[in-house]
Amino acid sequence: MSEKPVRARHATISDVARTAGVSRQTVSNVINAPQTVRAETRARVEAAIEQLRYRPNASARRLRTRRSATIAIRAEEQAGGVSGTIYDRFLHALAMEAGHRGRRILLFAAEDASHEIQQYRSLSYGDDVDALVLTGTSHTDARIDWLVDHRVPFVSFGRPWSRPRLDDPLVPWVDVDGAAGVRLATEHLWDRGCRRIAFAGWPSPSGTGDDRRSGWEQAMRRRGWAEDGLVALRADAPEDIGAAARAVSRLIDGLGPDAPDAFVCASDTLALGTLLGGGRGHPVIGFDDTPVAASQGFSSVAQPLDHVARAVLDLVDSLTAPEEDAGAGDPAARHVLLAPRLVVRDEAAPTASRLWS
Structure with a gap:
């Protein structure tokens, strides 16, 4: 007569508590609300969980807390x-x-x-x-x-x-504070000696786009630019490389000898379009710090x-x-x-x- 295989006992929350030298409630807190537990204690409990290969009973926890996690x-x-x-x-x-x-x-x-x-x-x-x-x-x-x-x-x-x-x-x-990011980019270009800094953004109304454009406007106004001058330095385009290239090309052609000497953009898409539309040879800063910005070597604002x-x-x-x-x-x-x-x-x-x- 063959013996039945012995099923290994699963570790319990009590086993974890005993191994970590804490209470059951502390283990529960680490699992369900880790932000409430001190980092040192949390690390000790997590080490015990890993050592014992403890896995909480998700079904029981949902019934107890009425939460699905x-x-x-x-x-x-x-x-x-x-x-x-x-x-x-x-x-x-x-x-x-x-x-x-x-x-x-x-x-x-x-x-x-x-x-x-x-x-x-x-x-x-x-x-x-x-x-x-x-x-x-x-x-x-x-x-x-x-x-x-x-x-x-x-x-x-x-x-x-x-x-x-x-x-x-x-x-x-x-x-993420888009206005602050674009303001930082504009001020960086100003500190480098750029004075006619243009903005390539999305057509308004756009919550995110208008917020980012406001950062450029704030930085330029602080340095003496009036509203009509800023309007002349704006190129609006949808989130499309070709459309951005055409909008920037029209802006540059329209301004002639007063063309921009740098560009700040609401996205890396618009930044790439700006480079293709005539912005090459001038600093161009995008937004989102995508792999394209890294591979093409232009600066960009990164979201955390x-x-x-x-x-x-x-x-x-x-x-x-x-x-x-x-x-x-x-x-x-x-x-x-x-x-x-x-x-x-x-x-x-x-x-x-x-x-x-």
Whole structure:
């Protein structure tokens, strides 16, 4: 008679607590709310979890906490231009940070904003997710109104341009200060001796685009430029390399001997179009610091996407915490504006042969 195989006993939360020399509650806190545990203690508990190969019982935890530990976000189609990689980089940072916190990311597809709202309804009514993460906010954004009206927990990566107030306490958001980034780029060029610094941006109204353009306007006004002079130094184009090249070419031709001596752009797509449209030989600074900016050697403003992901999940944690732990909180803490940084490269602008090499 053969013996039945002995099934190895799975480690329990008590085993982890005993190995780490902490209480069961501390282990639970490390798993469910790691931000509440001191770094040294958290590291000790995580080491014990890894040593014992402990895996929390997700089903039991969902029943106990009525939380799914899952966050949903729409899987965006590849955006136009070369800056579409920003979403992919943000999603990777969000998934990595969520994994550290014991959370999962649920991706879903939607054909348009209306279909996206239908998906929200299905996910929220089925208790499949704890919260939603929005991207791609705009002035005509019906998604935020629906989520607020239906009291569905969500955090937006991007300010709620469609709302009457950006500081609306009902709309938690994390964003990167585009105005500060473009202002930094403009001031950098001014310090290099450039005086006729043009701006290539998206047609208004564009929440993100108008915000970035305002940074250029602020920096130029501080140095004596009047409104009519700034209007003459603007080239507007959609997020398309060819359209940007044509817009910049028209700008340069129209100004003649007063043509710009440098360019600041709302995206790396527009920066590349600027170089192809006549900006070669002058410093050009983009926005988003994509691989194209690095490969083509032009400077760009970088978004701190790892910090964005952490801030988004901090807000998700606060929104989905048990009522006894959540507290009233500070409404201002629901709005996080992060500073970008300027990545300076060789500003002897790329030559024609280098572009697309």
